[in-house]
Amino acid sequence: MSDAASFAYPADSVGLATPQTVHFDTPLTLASGRVLKAYDIVYETYGTLNAERSNAVLICHALSGHHHAAGFHAGEDPAKAKPGWWDAAIGPGKVIDTDHFFVVAMNNLGGCHGSTGPASINPDTGVPFGPDFPLVAVRDWVKVQAQVSDYLGIQCWAAVVGGSLGGMQVLRWSIDQPDRIANAVIIASAPKLSAQNIAFNEVARQAIRRDPDFHGGHYYARGVVPEVGLSLARMVGHITYLSDDAMHQKFGRDLRAKTYQYGFDAEFQVESYLRYQGEAFSKRFDANTYLLMTRVLDYFDPARDYDHDLAKTFAKAKCRFLVLSFSTDWRFAPERSREIVDALVEAGKCVSYAEIDAPQGHDSFLLDNPRYLAVFGAYMRRVAEEQEACHAS
Amino acid sequence: MRLDLALVKQWVRPDTRVLDLGCGDGELLAHLRDTLNVRGYGLEIDPDKLTIAIGRGVNVIEQDLNKGLSNFSDESFDTLLMAQALQAVQRPDELLDDMVRVAREVIVTFPNFGHWKTRWYLIRNGRMPVSRALPYGWYDTPNIHLCTFRDFEAMCRDKGLHVLDRLAVDQDQQDSVLSRWFPNLFGEIGIFRVTRGGAA
Numbered sequence: 001m002s003d004a005a006s007f008a009y010p011a012d013s014v015g016l017a018t019p020q021t022v023h024f025d026t027p028l029t030l031a032s033g034r035v036l037k038a039y040d041i042v043y044e045t046y047g048t049l050n051a052e053r054s055n056a057v058l059i060c061h062a063l064s065g066h067h068h069a070a071g072f073h074a075g076e077d078p079a080k081a082k083p084g085w086w087d088a089a090i091g092p093g094k095v096i097d098t099d100h101f102f103v104v105a106m107n108n109l110g111g112c113h114g115s116t117g118p119a120s121i122n123p124d125t126g127v128p129f130g131p132d133f134p135l136v137a138v139r140d141w142v143k144v145q146a147q148v149s150d151y152l153g154i155q156c157w158a159a160v161v162g163g164s165l166g167g168m169q170v171l172r173w174s175i176d177q178p179d180r181i182a183n184a185v186i187i188a189s190a191p192k193l194s195a196q197n198i199a200f201n202e203v204a205r206q207a208i209r210r211d212p213d214f215h216g217g218h219y220y221a222r223g224v225v226p227e228v229g230l231s232l233a234r235m236v237g238h239i240t241y242l243s244d245d246a247m248h249q250k251f252g253r254d255l256r257a258k259t260y261q262y263g264f265d266a267e268f269q270v271e272s273y274l275r276y277q278g279e280a281f282s283k284r285f286d287a288n289t290y291l292l293m294t295r296v297l298d299y300f301d302p303a304r305d306y307d308h309d310l311a312k313t314f315a316k317a318k319c320r321f322l323v324l325s326f327s328t329d330w331r332f333a334p335e336r337s338r339e340i341v342d343a344l345v346e347a348g349k350c351v352s353y354a355e356i357d358a359p360q361g362h363d364s365f366l367l368d369n370p371r372y373l374a375v376f377g378a379y380m381r382r383v384a385e386e387q388e389a390c391h392a393s
Numbered sequence: 394m395r396l397d398l399a400l401v402k403q404w405v406r407p408d409t410r411v412l413d414l415g416c417g418d419g420e421l422l423a424h425l426r427d428t429l430n431v432r433g434y435g436l437e438i439d440p441d442k443l444t445i446a447i448g449r450g451v452n453v454i455e456q457d458l459n460k461g462l463s464n465f466s467d468e469s470f471d472t473l474l475m476a477q478a479l480q481a482v483q484r485p486d487e488l489l490d491d492m493v494r495v496a497r498e499v500i501v502t503f504p505n506f507g508h509w510k511t512r513w514y515l516i517r518n519g520r521m522p523v524s525r526a527l528p529y530g531w532y533d534t535p536n537i538h539l540c541t542f543r544d545f546e547a548m549c550r551d552k553g554l555h556v557l558d559r560l561a562v563d564q565d566q567q568d569s570v571l572s573r574w575f576p577n578l579f580g581e582i583g584i585f586r587v588t589r590g591g592a593a
Contacts, residue, residue: 109496323448342464345434348410352447353454354440371440378448386450 009071009078012091014046016097017071017084019114022151030143031137036122041148042114043067046090047098049154055384056154057096058145059086059105060162060169063237063293064285066113069105070098074167087367095377096161105146108141110292118288119220130288131217138300140149140164142172146180153260159183159383164211164332165293168300171340175302183383184317185376187324188365190336191310191343192301197331200240200292204233217288230287231278238277243361255311310343317344321351322379324372326364352379352390397566401474401500402482404558405431409471412496415478419446419453425503426451433470459483463490470496477582479503485546493589495555502584507541509576514547526581542577545585553590560584 009015013073029075044067049056059069070090072078089095090103107115110133118133125132126332149157158183162170167189174184188290193201208214211229242250251270259378266272321344325337335354356372364372401421405411407429413422416435419442423432435453437443446453456464459482473496479485480503492499504526505511515524529536540548542561549556554588561572561580572579 338464345454345464346466346469350452351430351434351454353456354443354447354454355455357440371444374442374444375447378444382448382450 007076012093013087014071014091014103017044017046017068017073019067019073020035020068021114023150024144024147027384030140032135034134036109036116036134038122039109039144039250040110040114040118041106041116041144043104043148044069044071044084045105045152046103047101048068050154053154054158055101055159056149056152057101057103058149058157058160058173059090059096059103059273060141060160060166060173061085061105061296062166064104064281064290064311065110065166067105067107067115070103080214086366088366089373089376095373095380097356097380097384101158101380104148104152105155106138106145108325109144110136110289110296111313112286112289114353117286118217118292119286122168128220130220132342133288133292135292135295135299138168138172138302139176139295141169141296144250145169145173146177148182155180157181157183159185161185161187162189163187164362165297165300168297172300172302174319174321175267175313178316178318179320181378183322184319185322185324185379186337186340186364187325187376188326188329188332188337189340190332191303193297194336198298200236204236204294207232207236208291211287217291218346219287222392225314226287227264227279227282229289231275231283233278233287233290234281234285235274235278238274240331241362243331243359245328246360246363248358261387286296287315309340311346312348314344314349317347317349319350321349322376323351323353324365324376325353325355326358326361326372327355329362329364331362343384401476401584402429404500405429405472405474405495407431410522412465414438414468414475414492415481416440416446416451416453416457416474416543417476418442419449421476422451422453423449424470429525431582452476452580458488461488462495465495467494468497471497471498472496473500475499476503477502478554480538480540482538485538486541486552489552489554491546491586493552498541498586498588500555500584500586501545502582503540503545504536505542505577505580505583506539508581512578534581542580542583545583554587556585556587556589558584558586 019042021040021042023040027038065085069086070083072081072083072085107113108113110117112119118129122129151253160170160173167186170184170186173181208226208229211226214223214226239305254266254269261267266275303310303313323341325334341351343355354375358369360367397558409431413435416422416437419435422435436456437453438457443453452526473492479501482488511522560578561583563581
């Protein structure tokens with residue numbers, strides 16, 4: 001192919017990233033009790049696995065994330081294309097230093113970027129699963145991620161890292177796979193959703209499900225997508241990712257025209273921004289996956305199995321923890337991270353915690369705030385130096 | 394290592410659990426871990442120091458001491474350390490109550506405002522004392538609750554705390570004969586080891 005021409009990638013970029021797919025045909029029993037007969041997981045890796053296989057770092061993605069966490073895909077011009085979603089943190093010399101670490105990022109089960117999900121063909125029917133795709137839970141993802149670990153020959157992750165919903169997977173790793181994780185980095189996350197969090201998710205789901213083009217989730221065959229509903233869902237979500245301050249800084253009350261138009265078109269800059277974000281998202285994301293992901297968030301509550309006692313939940317964990325939060329994050333506010341930290345302290349686990357002063361709200365975990373990267377980097381350098389094996393029992 | 398930290402170390406037993414309030418860059422915690430296999434946490438609010446502490450691999454939690462220690466359960470630590478920070482919190486008396494609650498033993502160090510140089514500075518200049526131990530102006534000092542060796546003793550008495558050890562040292566010498574006999578006058582830094590009274 002002619003576009004195989006090699007681009008000049010930035011020195012701190014992982015450069016060309018090539019997605020790979022692993023197929024599993026051992027039936028997977030999910031937390032819901034339903035069984036998935038076979039499934040694909042798509043993933044990317046950056047850096048090199050060392051001979052001892054002790055330098056592997058797993059990246060867990062959030063609601064709308066996927067396996068493309070860093071670098072550029074084939075044919076993408078780094079001067080024009082946007083890199084993977086966490087390029088700010090992953091690369092040579094970066095916080096998750098690919099000169100040292102072997103980094104793995106997967107698209108979770110139920111996703112819409114290559115792993116088996118609602119848009120995949122149901123082998124029993126020959127048509128896309130749609131709403132028949134089983135609801136999954138964070139613990140199912142961790143189970144699948146552990147299978148991919150086996151496939152890659154990684155017995156122990158030097159660190160499992162994630163923000164938001166990704167942080168919840170990290171938390172789950174620490175208690176479900178205690179012998180396979182040496183360090184857990186939980187960023188801008190929470191031990192469970194609040195009623196307010198669930199309420200926002202419900203508004204998003206209603207927006208999608210009430211879109212006339214949703215067709216009860218069977219929209220694929222009809223050649224339509226519930227674009228309006230999905231973009232509304234994203235608009236609501238997007239508001240919760242930003243802080244009041246960040247919105248004020250970015251848009252204030254700025255108008256697109258010189259003065260009021262006395263109508264309902266997007267007159268304020270913030271309106272046109274949200275509409276644009278919603279529309280762009282609705283073209284690249286699957287509505288059924290969005291429904292599924294928000295439900296995964298709602299259901300996450302690991303302490304439920306331990307008398308709602310989070311300290312007891314962590315009893316089996318053996319890894320060291322780094323917990324980070326952001327001062328203006330109101331989706332998963334610092335207090336939510338403190339719940340995790342306090343429970344870890346009560347359980348006598350190794351934990352460090354920092355609340356990063358950042359104006360951008362929940363989105364901060366994806367950005368390159370200097371203090372955030374300094375603390376995170378200091379921890380990851382320590383992980384690299386110690387390279388301690390998992391505390392296998 | 395700072396002198397008061399070295400002195401503190403002689404009172405911490407191996408293989409115990411420690412909470413270090415105002416742990417700074419984690420130097421003491423790292424040292425206790427490496428030499429005595431001591432486990433525990435440090436609390437710190439300075440972002441740069443916290444980053445260094447994390448780089449040392451010690452457990453450090455960003456926490457404002459003015460908000461108390463309610464997140465730690467009773468007697469969850471063998472020893473609680475607080476080096477030169479008690480005078481900088483809003484309510485040292487309330488924090489001390491919390492400290493003796495969460496740890497069996499509390500080791501606290503503070504600058505002794507009763508030191509003869511401090512007194513002499515005030516008498517001679519008629520101005521708030523500035524020294525190596527107290528290098529700030531009255532308007533920008535973090536030390537909002539300075540006390541003397543004797544003041545602290547009195548507070549321990551009022552609270553019914555047992556004073557297991559008390560020591561007064563200079564900034565660079567160990568304890569001298571003078572500071573041993575007249576700690577309130579010749580000790581620049583007071584070091585107390587206390588426990589909760591009663592059923593100790």
